[in-house]
Amino acid sequence: MLADRRSRAARRIARSLLAATVLTAISTYKPALAAEPILQTEESDVVTLPAGGPHRVLVEDGVYRHSKDGRVYVVDLDTGRLLGMVQAAYNANVVADPAGKAFYVAETTWERGNRGKRHDILAAYDPRTLEMVADIDLPGRALITPKKPDMAIGADGHYVYVYDSSPTNAVHVYDTALKSVVRTVDVPGCGLIYPWGNAGFSSICGDGSLANVQMDAKGKPTLTRTPPFFVPDRDPVFEHSPDVRANGHVWFISYSGLIYETTLGTQSSVAKPWSIQEAAGLKRASDARAPFEVTWRPGGWQLAALRARDSHLFVLMHKGTFWTHKEAGSELWELDLKTHRLVRRVPLAAPSMMVGVTQDAQSRIMLTDEAGDLVVLDGADGKPVRKIGALGDALIFTAAPGE
Amino acid sequence: MLADRRSRAARRIARSLLAATVLTAISTYKPALAAEPILQTEESDVVTLPAGGPHRVLVEDGVYRHSKDGRVYVVDLDTGRLLGMVQAAYNANVVADPAGKAFYVAETTWERGNRGKRHDILAAYDPRTLEMVADIDLPGRALITPKKPDMAIGADGHYVYVYDSSPTNAVHVYDTALKSVVRTVDVPGCGLIYPWGNAGFSSICGDGSLANVQMDAKGKPTLTRTPPFFVPDRDPVFEHSPDVRANGHVWFISYSGLIYETTLGTQSSVAKPWSIQEAAGLKRASDARAPFEVTWRPGGWQLAALRARDSHLFVLMHKGTFWTHKEAGSELWELDLKTHRLVRRVPLAAPSMMVGVTQDAQSRIMLTDEAGDLVVLDGADGKPVRKIGALGDALIFTAAPGE
């Protein structure tokens, strides 16, 4: 009865033979009498999703408590159903192709889990099969609790940008056609990626200025700088300021609640800021120079979302002092970016660190809560639509089609 | 300001230089005036644990919801404090050296998280620094929601046994001195590992018999079989039946609640079974032939624990039909294995899937609940001692010194 130690290869062969045999056996079996009132035998298969609509979104779960197992969920907001998921390991980021042809996950693994060789990975997925269509190693990536602008995609989906900061600040440029990193652009002293056009992006610099990078047809970058337009020590702008990548429009939101409407390009221009609180008929909020003032302030993680079709901004707001910029929002404020006026204040059933919005006419607002629920509101009036209970552990940002 | 793409190696060098410089700068800085009423500057260090007592235990967290991130916690039951943790990835197992010199984790990773080359790993840890002292690849291991007897260690700590089942049932024998797998013993038709002595173990076979393996001085195995002593289809014995590895004493507990006292060896002997329920003054419980009978039954995951010094057995019990053998226990029954009598029934504040016990005179009982708490009772009377709140996600088994 005792066999000695066998080679692993032999075991492998036996295993695959076995698997093949079983599959064949099962798939050639058909019920003899289909007319009988007996449930038919079935074959196993894999779901391929139909083409998605505007309410099929990606939701990143950072899984802070077990960050090796971050993931991206594909969710149908209309049915409240989880349609599938892919790995997004350790402070990953995800961006979707503007035309919905693919989505991309930048993630990091170590070969032995918490040790061994590190892999910084860019994986591309077919959005209907969730099969990988590319799986390459990046030169590196920044390991930061994921902010959306740590990764970006150009307006035509040709370039994917991945932020790196170890040790120098740089952006890796991945060519989705070539499936490889074609360029690394250093952005010394600057960080984050706000894309514009097909081959340009801007980063925010530590002195409150912008660095604008444009790549030519060969991918060669040219960098320009704007003058500083805010004082980071006093009132920095949030990383999760919403943008429209197609036209390079960004509304930078400051900790105190100022909005800097910005048109990105080689010569980015920044408009005079206006105050969210003033738009709501309140006093402009204090900055770091008067940190004890308690008032309504923006805060959270993905704390703001933009609906481009009517230029409405949704911002999570809470009451607090300065230096509470990561506190969850107890209200959602809807603002008209053209008129600089408050449209609506929506009190939330539970504080939310995240808000997302779909871009269609029947738009949906996405929120979360401490339990990891995905809460869906009607984008027209802020009324509750449904709650997708316990979707994840730490829902940190969303990606909706066409945003 | 623009630098072109740099080589990864150059970045690596810059990074390590940077780290080295900062470390030097910090470690050579000393406060100038120790007498001043100013808090002293500090250096970072790493805790080394003092030698552990009988209440320093290992607790495995399977983290079912994020199984890539299973872990083993080192816990002090007296203070209720977490002392440290090590990775135990994907259906891992852990065993402790009988003399407390090391503990061993068998785990599995894939190089790209959920894909890429698979590594079945045996890692050895220093129990006071939690530093790895070995980290080798195994020929394979069985991927099963972890049961304690999927891994075992000999009485003198020389051999560690790891169960494999892909595709043939086998036990890999790891030599802790050589830090390598020295033998793979096939146990066809059998599974699990119950060690006896320094170089022997038994497995349970699918027909209700035992396979006994003894290795000679060169590690060459000899296998013997016992006759079947139970009918698996009718009333199988639990995998988590408790044992004393030093003398090869196992008390196999069946689904219905029969206890088969067994002395393992090349000629394992099994005593006539007795009934837990009868020991408690109840009727013997039905087996699979009468599955609808509702009565007190054993159940859970690590559903039983043995205190060797007084031969007391602790078994989680619940009221239910047959085929409820993984239901959490609502009571803990303490039985005297010598007299076959019930000592005590302890109603539990919350149902538990797991029970462990320390082996010392002031023994402690460990339970868990749905919230991942570790609940500590006094081993003398079953009274609550403390609750270590939210220790983990899915506490599945414990390892106490000298068990």
Add this chain to the structure above:
Amino acid sequence: MARNGLDTMAERLARYLAGRSSRRSALARLGGWAAAIPAFPLLPVWRRDARAAAPAVPSPFAAKAQVKDDTKCDYWRYCAIDGNLCTTCGGGVHSCPPGTHPSPTSWIGTCFNPQDRRSYLIAYRDCCGQDACNEQNCLGMDGDLPTYRPQANNDIIWCFGTGSLLYNCSTAVIVGTAE
């Protein structure tokens, strides 16, 4: 003492496809592997002529099972499932969610359908390649035996042959009747 490779393979195959039995008792759900190494098995026996004498509800699970909602733990096919229902994870009762792959091997349970009052052989095929889908998690224990009877155990990660063996969710596929 060594056994030849084909025998071993046949034995393994038998385990994966086990559960062949024509007995009408609760034992029907337990595999036939321990009995002997059978001739190279194809698929479970399907005896239509035993239809007339259908068994009574064979288990506590079956007594409470329903046939309408396959996203709930008490759906009849889940009498012996252990894990996340693929029906709540983007898959279906016999379909894996996109981005995962069905295991070609599985363990086999026997579940009673209260609607047609027949017992069916159910292959619990795991869908693999992503870590756990944490929607509806269920634990059915009908006929679940310890891992030393692998063909009837629901704790084994049934992901052999699927690339990575990360477990995402479980399907419950009808592969035959158990009469």
Add this chain to the structure above:
Amino acid sequence: MARNGLDTMAERLARYLAGRSSRRSALARLGGWAAAIPAFPLLPVWRRDARAAAPAVPSPFAAKAQVKDDTKCDYWRYCAIDGNLCTTCGGGVHSCPPGTHPSPTSWIGTCFNPQDRRSYLIAYRDCCGQDACNEQNCLGMDGDLPTYRPQANNDIIWCFGTGSLLYNCSTAVIVGTAE
């Protein structure tokens, strides 16, 4: 346009050790990196003679901070921490749990000690090598700036140079006074 390697290194080093400032306002907690590339920095300035004119409580966090229990979020040193307290994970306020390693680099906050009414530079050194220790999790936001000011950001995984960069918990180490 290229910059030489030493300049770049000095700049990076400056970021990691930033926070040098003698101003007594809330701004003291914000790093000095943006101002200029300083001469090769050693350690934060330590001006004893500024002791007499201690600042008022400089922030909302400081106003509610306590000095007795370093396992709670309101302990004075945690004014800008983000993550799991090592004091609850087997480590201490400046000690990593066994099996993890302190990052040689960190970001720097400035916290006010209500007992001696001084402000100290606190290095939030992450302990790395095991995944998250899920005991007491805290989020202090005093002086926390976005990642484009990395020396003052608490979202970056400060595990450079520790082998794997898996984040386990955070310490709060006094590295100087901020007066």
